[in-house]
Amino acid sequence: MKKALTELISDSIRRCVDKGLLRSRETPPLILESPKEKYHGDYATNIALVMTAREGKPPREVARIIVSQLEDEDGVIEKMEIGGPGFINFYLKEKVWYSVLEEIGRKGEDFGKGKIGEGRRVQVEFISANPTGPLHVGHGRGAAIGDALARILEACDYRVFKEYYINDVGSQMNILGQSVFLRYLHALGKEVEFPDYCYQGDYIAEIAEKAINERGEEYLHYPQEESIQSIASFGANDILRGIQGDLDQFGVHFDGWFSEKELYREEKVPRAIEDLKKKGLVYEKDGALWLKTSHYGDEKDRVLVKANGETTYFASDVAYHKDKLDRGFEVLINIWGADHHGYVPRMKATLMAMGKDEAVLKIVLVQLVSLMRDGKPVAMSTRAGEFTTLRNVVEEVGRDAARFFFLMRRPDSQLDFDLELAKRQSAENPVYYVQYAHARICSIFREALNKGIVLPRFKDIDLHLLNLPEELDLLKHLTAYPEVVEASAITLEPHRIPFYLMELSSLFHSYYNKYRVISSEVELTQARLLLVGAIKGIIKSALDVLGISAPEKM
């Protein structure tokens, strides 16, 4: 609808220019919005205000000219008004809003799906937590956002690949190996000291137990270095299985798991460096090998290979991102914890060094989560081993509530996650508010079924019976759903969908309390059933895009 109206206005402006009424050859981008106040119409544009400087005419005059040339061939406009300083307000005919019901009926679950992706291949990389311990709540937020974004992009005709990058190389693996090895020795009755830098959580001892059960005393017989390395992979594998289990329980499923170790095994790191060297972007200084990231906006150059010959973590990342491109992804989306924000410029620079546009790599920074219980912070330091895992949180508050809470806020604002609040099954908890709207509608349909009410074919229903202001308002909101999904995809902001859902649910609950859907008037009942059925469908698909269930009974 919005698009059609935008067309009409553009046509009108073109006509004005042709007729010499206006002189702007280039029209600024046309912005059409839904005014907050109803008496400002269904849609409004500020185009006349924007054009006023170039036209040398007062804005209301420009607006008047545009309105005079507007040809509404399909007869969708009820009236147009020039408001305030020069807004053009459009009031649409009621029939326009009815068409959304037909569209929802026709498209079913595809209603809300857009085309802006044009089939482009996009990779969404998220969580990518080191396999050195279970996932904690912070990872949960990243997981919820990454998964929801993937679903949103899919709904907009992107071909999405969800990937988890496993950081299974480097010193943290070594520390994991040492930590487990020491617990292993301890469990076998040896005297050991457990240093501070080792991972402290109970899960380390549990892995050591498993190692004993599965491998016995095998690790005692190798040289210590070898044992540590080997027990590190044993531990990493075990932890990774745990992470997969946690994610499974949270309803997140990846299309691919990419191992850093594989990058080295396939020599992709040296090859990536070689590639950049050929472009003259790599140089040697102080015995180390550097990438000229500063040529692409980074504050300084970065080391790829240290003076001691070891490659850096950054080098792996360079190779990994090259691999992403080699696999044919056109857009790369990385969901990162905000503590990694300092790496954004160097990663963007890397992509540019590989000859890509900066916009190919989009990085969503997710701010930290503070876990609260009744307003008091819950400690969660990994080191001390007293952290709260994602698993614990999901078990305590449930998958749906956890997801909704993670998705409710803008990624770049810090999140206080209150466990007690998330558990409460009351108005304070918006998850239930939305789900309840869905369940209520399902209940209406059960009642209709009981009473033997049948929905006739769409064209046999008299939609003009839906003429209450509340009904038109609901229809307008339904119409806006595809725009919300699209905006969400463009801005990479999933929180718009929970907010949309809360608004829609609120309108429905009001309507439900004020009027009856099922009444003795058969035709009215049928029309209203059609309306609430459409609402139900949209709540369902919006929840779906968030990875949240839509229960039929509560």
Next chain:
RNA sequence: GCGCCUGUAGCUCAGCUGGACAGAGCAACGGACUUCUAAUCCGUAGGUUGCAGGUUCGAGUCCUGCCAGGCGCGCCA
């Protein structure tokens, strides 16, 4: 010291990427269940958008400088 994010009602947050009088929910107060689920609804009250400037027809939104909170600034991963 430098950089990134945040600052909006008592609390938790929206604000459609510059629009009309700044919006919800919670908490507070007062009402609504013989009728499709009261996990709901209706009403009342609540504001100098951190502060000070600037840009323009118009600023919560953009720019500059402060203030406050969070997070980063390794040849660590």
